[in-house]
Amino acid sequence: MTESLLEPLEDFPGGKINWKCRCVRCARTVFPRFNNIDQGWGGCGYCAGRRVDPKTAELKMIESGLRPLVPYPGNQTPWLCVHVECGKEVTPLYNSVKFGQGGCRFCSVSGLKWDQPTVLYLAVNDLFHKIGIVNNTTLEKRLGKHQKAGLKPIALFQFGVGDDAYSVEQIIVSWWRSECNSGPVPRNVLPDGWTETVYNDDVLPSTTLDYLTNDLALKPTKTD
Numbered sequence: 001m002t003e004s005l006l007e008p009l010e011d012f013p014g015g016k017i018n019w020k021c022r023c024v025r026c027a028r029t030v031f032p033r034f035n036n037i038d039q040g041w042g043g044c045g046y047c048a049g050r051r052v053d054p055k056t057a058e059l060k061m062i063e064s065g066l067r068p069l070v071p072y073p074g075n076q077t078p079w080l081c082v083h084v085e086c087g088k089e090v091t092p093l094y095n096s097v098k099f100g101q102g103g104c105r106f107c108s109v110s111g112l113k114w115d116q117p118t119v120l121y122l123a124v125n126d127l128f129h130k131i132g133i134v135n136n137t138t139l140e141k142r143l144g145k146h147q148k149a150g151l152k153p154i155a156l157f158q159f160g161v162g163d164d165a166y167s168v169e170q171i172i173v174s175w176w177r178s179e180c181n182s183g184p185v186p187r188n189v190l191p192d193g194w195t196e197t198v199y200n201d202d203v204l205p206s207t208t209l210d211y212l213t214n215d216l217a218l219k220p221t222k223t224d
């Protein structure tokens with residue numbers, strides 16, 4: 001534990017039980033399991049970026065123009081906030097805001113008709129893949145635009161309205177950034193939609209597709 005910069009605050013409770021410790025680096029009280037530490041997960045989750053301090057999370061939301069209406073719910077749970085600029089209530093994931101997706105779906109996803117049928121697409125080129133949402137009526141136009149960046153759709157998922165498609169998009173991007181630890185391509189590589197991309201070297205397109213179809217149990221309407 002000492003090697004992992006943790007100071008136990010109680011006797012060893014067994015490898016599978018959360019063990020009360022103090023992180024020597026940040027002085028927070030944390031509850032890691034010895035077996036996880038032993039397998040090299042790293043000591044303090046806050047210092048490793050896996051855990052989030054609620055105060056820090058709130059400040060990040062406020063910095064991003066959002067006013068939380070309820071306490072921090074966890075980094076992958078929709079968080080009820082007001083987008084100060086437009087005054088609308090929104091429910092972004094903390095992870096999405098933290099990784100720069102913009103917290104307000106009304107302002108950050110321009111032109112989407114939220115009450116209309118929406119397609120979630122997964123598109124791939126040699127370097128990276130992208131997830132995106134678009135109304136059925138403008139799908140062909142969007143895919144045509146992506147074609148110019150060499151992006152080919154490998155799967156489409158149909159949703160009745162935009163909200164549900166947007167939630168899935170957020171979950172995927174949040175999963176890329178936090179669990180897979182991978183950033184997006186730079187803005188100049190895909191000015192339109194770079195924040196919802198990930199390098200194929202970091203996450204295989206087939207892994208993302210597998211997450212959508214198995215973990216999230218979505219049925220594609222089309223795959224290549």
Ligand SMILES: [Zn+2]
Binds near residue numbers: 027
């Ligand atoms: Zn720490």
Ligand SMILES: [Zn+2]
Binds near residue numbers: 083086087
């Ligand atoms: Zn807004």
